[in-house]
Every structure is written in C-alpha cells, then in structure tokens.
Amino acid sequence: MEKIKTYNDLLEKIKNEEKFLLYIKSEGCSVCEADFPKVKEITDKNNYLAYYIQADEMAEAVGQLNLYTAPVVILFYNGKEIHRQARFIDFLELDYRIKQTL
Incomplete structure (x- = not known):
C-alpha cells in the first residue's frame, strides 16, 4: 500500500484512478496499526489498488473529506x-464492497 504525501x-x-481504496490512519492510533495489515490483506487478495494517508500530516484532507476519527x-x-x-x-463488508467494483 503506497503512502500519499500531499493533498494535491x-x-x-x-x-x-478508476477505483481504489484509501486508508486513513493517525499517529499513535493503535487500532489504525492493528487494522492496517488486515485491510492490506483484503486489497492484496482482490488485487485492488490501495493507498494510505497519515491524517495528522494532511490537515487539508481531514477537513475536505471529513476525517475526524481514525481509522477510516x-x-x-x-x-x-x-x-x-x-x-x-x-x-x-469491506471485502464485499470491493468485490462489487471488480
């Protein structure tokens, strides 16, 4: 899963991109770290493009996409x-939704 570094x-x-998953995590979030490999496993299994961002490093995305909790x-x-x-x-549910777009 590739990290996106800027809002642009x-x-x-x-x-x-036609379709992709965006995973949003924040610094010091233990649930974010625990869920990250599970989400990556689902995207890898379905050969689905996936990116992630660190919410605390991208304030503009937090506001524009309403990312006021983590993980998302x-x-x-x-x-x-x-x-x-x-x-x-x-x-x-996530696996099901991904399969709907394949």
Whole structure:
C-alpha cells in the first residue's frame, strides 16, 4: 500500500484512478496499526489498488473529506466516494464492497 504525501496527490488519484481504496490512519492510533495489515490483506487478495494517508500530516484532507476519527476506509470509484467505514471496520463488508467494483 503506497503512502500519499500531499493533498494535491490525493486529488490526482481521485480524478485519474478508476477505483481504489484509501486508508486513513493517525499517529499513535493503535487500532489504525492493528487494522492496517488486515485491510492490506483484503486489497492484496482482490488485487485492488490501495493507498494510505497519515491524517495528522494532511490537515487539508481531514477537513475536505471529513476525517475526524481514525481509522477510516474509503472506496473511490470513478472519482466518487462509494463506501466509507470509520472507527470500527467490518472486514467482511469491506471485502464485499470491493468485490462489487471488480
């Protein structure tokens, strides 16, 4: 899973990628660290493009995407957000939603 470092890079991904998962984590968040490999396993298994950002390093994204908790998983499809889970991630639901876009 590749890290996106700037808000402009994130906007480019949303504009140009057909579909991808965005994982948002924050510094010192133990749940974020525990869930990260589980989300990565799901995206790898489905051969699904995935990126992550550190919320505390990208304040503009936090405001624009309403990322006021962590972790957050967002699925983008054709430039639109089609699914979001925050704080408590249902991995079966996430896998199902990813498969819907394949």
